[in-house]
Amino acid sequence: MQNLPPIWLLRHGQTEWNAEQRVQGQMESCLTQLGIQQARRQAELMKPILSQRPLCFVSPLGRAQQTADIALGGAPFETDARLAEICAGDFQGRTNAEVAQGFPELFANNSTTLDLYCAAPGGEGFDMFQSRISDFLATLTGPTVVVAHALLGQVMRGIVCSLGRTEMGKLSKDQGCIYLLKDGKEQVLR
Template identity: 55%
Template sequence: MTYPTIWFLRHGQTEWNRDHRLQGRLDSPLTDQGVAEARRQASLMPPILAAGPALIVSPLGRARQTADIALCGTAYRTDPRLMEIDAGDWQGLRREDILEAHPDLAARAPTPLDIYEAAPGGEGLAAFHARIRDFMQDLQGPTVIVAHGLLGQVLRAEACGLPPEDAGRLSNLQGCVYRLDKGVETRLEAP
């Protein structure tokens, strides 16, 4: 499927990102580094914002905090379909502790997306992908999205025609803007 042009921004580093904790639907504030990353994104946004794209943001606090900075104060709307994957019973736990308690999972050298997929009581990749695809099919034109790392990987994979199982191998950077157009991804970075 072909989607309109998308500019995807992952939220800046949070306290839990720094501590390697699974956030999922829980939240923690941006660190000083995360604020600096959002400011780098803001330096890239004026020509994009000038074109008048739709601006849609995850309702979770870390994404809204990033959007308030990165979108240069421009009004946006939120959509619950942009929330991060639910990590069920593992939300709030450190990645290292999960892998230590589950050596079978650790032995597979899992990506973060693989860990969330394995979480008991979590959303799972199939439901997560279906939610993201439902959101993307509703896009009416060029759109800026501010959301989460794993959501971004799955959304970007979908936009580029990759299977969701391969999404966890895509880059997952903060402080940049991913442009997705006609199945091609370009990463925009501040000088």
């Protein structure tokens, strides 16, 4: 996408289900103590950014809201449903091992988490997921902070950096950092 303003993208901190290697998708799971520490680390990184008064948007899911409450240090934010994580259909609530056992062919044929979740029966799929992220990006009018999720972050970063789906699925999904997206490039702030 052309002519996008700078975006500071934060993934939520570690959740109980992240620690259990359980598929969250659009289901809820609370931050762990590590996740809270990661959000506090983001809060330190955000101080100079927030002094610029960027617009802040957050996924409606609890883990992103909890992270935003910590990382944005009380700065106002707007909740936007387009920032929810991908709906992973029948995979949601299952551990990775249960997905591998219950859907062996899908598990074997989709090497990245992004590809696997996009292939989930009853799920959202890549095209709809990418479309709602692109729709959100098209509405941005100035420097913006986004607090969201791993796969949403991969696709958003991929769109901004003009990557294909395969490359998107290989992007990092780190917690406790900030991805600065500016001029079609990505920089990780730690």
